[in-house]
Amino acid sequence: MKKHFLKSTLLAALLGMASLSANATVVDYSFNSGVKYTGSFTGVDGNADDLLTLNELSSFSFSYDPAITITKLFDFGSFDIANNVWHADASGWGNPNFAYFSWQDGNASVNPTNVTNMSTTISATDVPEPATIALLGLGALGLVAGRRRQR
Secondary structure: OHHHHHHHHHHHHHHHHHHHOOEEEEEEEEEEEOOOOEEEEEEEEOOOOOEEOHHHEEEEEEOOOOOEEHHHEEEEOOEEOOOOEEOOOEEEOOEEEEEOEEEOOOOEEEOOOOOOOEEEEEEEEEEEOHHHHHHHHHHHHHHHHHHHHHO
């Protein structure tokens, strides 16, 4: 009985350790592109490549007239989470690798040529992915099953 309990405990510990490395990064980011316009975006680095891209955004806002939201975005330059750098590699004005982000089918954009002051603030948080929670749950079930068999 003790042998089985030790195996279950070891399996639960291994599953728990595997789940610790399976975290995604949530990015909350605000930016200021000069005196008049500000914005923010939130996203999850689901593929853990330290780059936040258009398909990983969960929200976006830019205080333009009218306001630009995630549904109006045409393209979004990659954001390097580790270095807190937003790359102007989104398409805009018919040019690839030209803008931080664009809208109106790429005919309007914020890019290095029309931004005088791009300041950034980032807060990144590691959060468990659903697979991580599932692994932890399996480990807990293993512990419960081992205890029941012991009795």
